[in-house]
Amino acid sequence: MKVAWAGSREAFQVSDRMAKLVANDPVFEKFSKPMLGRKELFKNTLRKAAYAWKLINDLRLTEEEAKWLRHYIDEPNYTDLHWEMFVPAIEGQGTKEQKKKWLPLAQTMQIIGTYAQTELGHGSNVQGLETTATFDRQTDEFVMHSPTLTSSKWWPGGMAKVATHAIVYARLIIDGLFHGVHGFIVQLRSLEDHSPLPGLTLGDIGMKFGHGTYNTMDNGVLRFDHVRIPRNQMLMRVSQVTKEGKYAQSDVPRQLLYGTMVSVRQTIVADASKALSRAVCIATRYSVVRRQFGSRNGGPETQVIDYKTQQSRLFPLLASAYAFRFVGEWLKSLYIDVKQRLEANDFSTLPETHACTAGLKALTTAATADGIEECRKLCGGHGYLISSGLPELFAFYVPACSYEGENVVMMLQVARFLVKTVSNLGYKQPVGTAAYLGRVTPLLQNNCAVQTAEDWLNPDAILEAFEARAARMVIGCGERLAMFENPEEGFAELSIDLVEASLAHCQLITVSVFIQKLNHEIPGNGVKRSLEVLCYVYALFLLHKHQGDFLATGYLTPKQASLANEQLRTLYSKVRPNAIAFVDSFNHMDHYLCSVLGRYDGNVYPKLYEAAWKDPLNDSDIVDGIQQYVQPILKQKLHYAKL
Ligand SMILES: CCCCCCCCCCCCCCCCC/C=C/C(=O)SCCNC(=O)CCNC(=O)[C@H](O)C(C)(C)COP(=O)(O)OP(=O)(O)OC[C@H]1O[C@@H](n2cnc3c(N)ncnc32)[C@H](O)[C@@H]1OP(=O)(O)O
Numbered sequence: 001m002k003v004a005w006a007g008s009r010e011a012f013q014v015s016d017r018m019a020k021l022v023a024n025d026p027v028f029e030k031f032s033k034p035m036l037g038r039k040e041l042f043k044n045t046l047r048k049a050a051y052a053w054k055l056i057n058d059l060r061l062t063e064e065e066a067k068w069l070r071h072y073i074d075e076p077n078y079t080d081l082h083w084e085m086f087v088p089a090i091e092g093q094g095t096k097e098q099k100k101k102w103l104p105l106a107q108t109m110q111i112i113g114t115y116a117q118t119e120l121g122h123g124s125n126v127q128g129l130e131t132t133a134t135f136d137r138q139t140d141e142f143v144m145h146s147p148t149l150t151s152s153k154w155w156p157g158g159m160a161k162v163a164t165h166a167i168v169y170a171r172l173i174i175d176g177l178f179h180g181v182h183g184f185i186v187q188l189r190s191l192e193d194h195s196p197l198p199g200l201t202l203g204d205i206g207m208k209f210g211h212g213t214y215n216t217m218d219n220g221v222l223r224f225d226h227v228r229i230p231r232n233q234m235l236m237r238v239s240q241v242t243k244e245g246k247y248a249q250s251d252v253p254r255q256l257l258y259g260t261m262v263s264v265r266q267t268i269v270a271d272a273s274k275a276l277s278r279a280v281c282i283a284t285r286y287s288v289v290r291r292q293f294g295s296r297n298g299g300p301e302t303q304v305i306d307y308k309t310q311q312s313r314l315f316p317l318l319a320s321a322y323a324f325r326f327v328g329e330w331l332k333s334l335y336i337d338v339k340q341r342l343e344a345n346d347f348s349t350l351p352e353t354h355a356c357t358a359g360l361k362a363l364t365t366a367a368t369a370d371g372i373e374e375c376r377k378l379c380g381g382h383g384y385l386i387s388s389g390l391p392e393l394f395a396f397y398v399p400a401c402s403y404e405g406e407n408v409v410m411m412l413q414v415a416r417f418l419v420k421t422v423s424n425l426g427y428k429q430p431v432g433t434a435a436y437l438g439r440v441t442p443l444l445q446n447n448c449a450v451q452t453a454e455d456w457l458n459p460d461a462i463l464e465a466f467e468a469r470a471a472r473m474v475i476g477c478g479e480r481l482a483m484f485e486n487p488e489e490g491f492a493e494l495s496i497d498l499v500e501a502s503l504a505h506c507q508l509i510t511v512s513v514f515i516q517k518l519n520h521e522i523p524g525n526g527v528k529r530s531l532e533v534l535c536y537v538y539a540l541f542l543l544h545k546h547q548g549d550f551l552a553t554g555y556l557t558p559k560q561a562s563l564a565n566e567q568l569r570t571l572y573s574k575v576r577p578n579a580i581a582f583v584d585s586f587n588h589m590d591h592y593l594c595s596v597l598g599r600y601d602g603n604v605y606p607k608l609y610e611a612a613w614k615d616p617l618n619d620s621d622i623v624d625g626i627q628q629y630v631q632p633i634l635k636q637k638l639h640y641a642k643l
């Protein structure tokens with residue numbers, strides 16, 4: 001199962017080796033992080049990042065190994081933006097000459113970059129950005145300027161204190177004409193003494209949610225006061241500006257300007273299963289250790305994992321972690337394919353890839369963030385302790401619902417893709433993830449044939465149910481949209497339904513990828529059978545949760561919905577004996593989990609007790625402030641003291 005989770009034996013070995021490297025090195029200790037102040041926390045992160053870079057070079061780690069190393073160090077920092085956004089932006093949007101100049105500098109970290117798109121006034125609406133890049137023909141330069149307070153760049157990670165360069169998105173202006181938003185490579189700091197270059201105001205935007213997690217990142221604010229950069233620092237794969245000031249667009253579609261976001265959204269989907277599996281591992285192990293009620297004749301109480309209600313909250317999350325792992329793997333292969341096509345100037349699959357990365361990013365991050373919080377509740381009161389590992393994991397993860405495209409905004413992008421697909425149905429056969437919309441007639445006409453709970457243990461029945469629900473919701477939206485004279489007005493009016501239809505479409509993708517995975521790639525019958533159980537749990541849990549959709553579209557009868565729920569209860573009993581094996585298969589080491597409740601050895605209570613004594617408040621019996629503020633209250637004798 002560890003191999004199935006990792007994707008291959010080789011992938012397992014690489015990640016396992018990197019997990020151990022990090023866990024066994026005292027530099028990467030992280031348990032004390034929540035006790036540090038912001039400055040200490042930040043310096044500590046800089047120290048770890050520098051040491052990691054040294055390890056990567058000394059040990060000659062491959063790109064894959066380096067990624068795992070950064071992952072297990074488990075602290076957001078400036079290198080995330082450098083490797084995941086700055087470098088891909090140059091790779092995807094730079095010309096050959098630009099790549100030749102900038103990539104070697106970035107790949108050896110002689111320069112450190114960030115991705116400066118979002119502003120104080122605009123994040124989702126990229127076309128609304130206000131920073132200007134005005135071409136000056138006399139000097140062959142662009143003048144970068146922040147004309148308003150709301151045009152201040154706001155959020156870019158690593159920008160406040162570390163990055164030497166940034167890809168800055170700004171409105172291109174030539175001779176007073178606006179030519180859309182483009183990316184520019186801008187140097188921010190001196191490579192000699194790290195001071196901000198003239199004309200730039202740079203700073204940190206302040207503390208974020210949670211303490212020891214995202215505050216290791218220096219998210220920054222940046223303002224330009226007429227800062228000049230050479231013309232050849234505009235990323236020019238998509239559009240070019242000549243030294244005469246002529247604006248030209250190559251035959252590469254404009255959407256490629258958004259390519260870095262497609263790349264990172266794909267990574268975010270691939271990473272969702274890491275965060276969810278981490279929370280599920282903690283909650284499952286603790287649910288086996290924790291006992292409440294049910295003691296008979298002085299015997300042990302019931303392990304809380306044996307309560308059906310606990311199972312009904314925990315096991316769907318376990319199944320979701322596996323579903324997200326597989327859909328992440330699948331999306332990566334779709335992305336690699338589109339990347340190769342884009343390099344060969346084949347842009348045909350870009351719209352579908354954009355819809356998949358946007359929609360799956362929204363689906364997986366929302367479910368993961370909610371899932372981590374549910375795991376915290378599944379651990380009862382102790383889940384609220386920092387030493388459970390869950391509050392910090394939640395604080396770290398939850399911004400994924402907003403960054404890289406706010407989730408609702410992303411679902412609306414999926415809706416645009418689906419509406420377009422439906423409106424083209426007469427003359428363009430949908431393919432790939434939308435292929436089912438080419439079979440609307442049977443999907444709209446045939447209803448579910450399930451008669452017994454057993455009938456739900458059938459991948460074809462499940463797939464058809466999810467296809468019929470999504471098709472009926474999408475087509476229904478299409479029909480209602482057609483009644484509006486102005487399609488944009490209609491889209492806005494129906495946006496709630498459109499987001500729900502998009503979710504149904506994305507859930508269909510996750511369910512069908514899980515089923516495909518079982519059909520083709522699982523080594524070993526035992527592993528396959530166990531994963532089949534999780535696949536059914538995932539699908540039937542979604543069906544139960546969204547049964548309103550399945551019923552309202554008329555595909556299911558109430559009886560069939562209740563049979564699905566009956567089957568789900570049976571499936572939970574099948575998951576229970578393997579629950580610990582399922583979570584051990586994630587191969588998460590104690591160092592990575594950083595959780596007393598999720599310890600591999602289950603030695604929870606003595607370690608919880610021990611961890612409590614490490615709190616700085618327990619350094620002495622009488623702490624600072626008691627004499628000054630508590631003793632006087634105890635000693636005062638006022639006649640209205642009772643109040
Ligand atoms: C401990 C456990 C481990 C867990 C790890 C969890 C963490 C994961 C770490 C992963 C590593 C990542 C490290 C980075 C950390 C994150 C840092 C965050 C960075 C950022 O947030 S950067 C800023 C991101 N900003 C956004 O995403 C903005 C969102 N807005 C947009 O994308 C667009 O503006 C828009 C799509 C919403 C709207 O666009 P616009 O107004 O221009 O216009 P249209 O809607 O008309 O679209 C025009 C056509 O273009 C198509 N389109 C849009 N986007 C794309 C795209 N990306 N690719 C291709 N095509 C695109 C539309 O569909 C339209 O097409 P049409 O044919 O004309 O209809």
Ligand SMILES: Cc1cc2nc3c(=O)[nH]c(=O)nc-3n(C[C@H](O)[C@H](O)[C@H](O)COP(=O)(O)OP(=O)(O)OC[C@H]3O[C@@H](n4cnc5c(N)ncnc54)[C@H](O)[C@@H]3O)c2cc1C
Pocket residue numbers: 081115116117118121122123124125154155156157214219399402403404405406407408409412
């Ligand atoms: C931790 C973190 C790190 C970040 N790192 C970076 C970075 O490195 N570089 C960078 O450039 N940016 C970064 N960002 C910014 C991030 O990309 C934006 O915050 C994100 O894109 C959301 O945009 P917004 O803040 O403008 O949200 P808004 O769009 O203002 O969202 C507010 C609300 O409005 C709703 N809404 C907005 N538009 C619509 C619509 N059309 N229809 C319906 N509802 C709508 C949303 O659903 C949401 O509920 C980061 C953000 C965070 C939290």
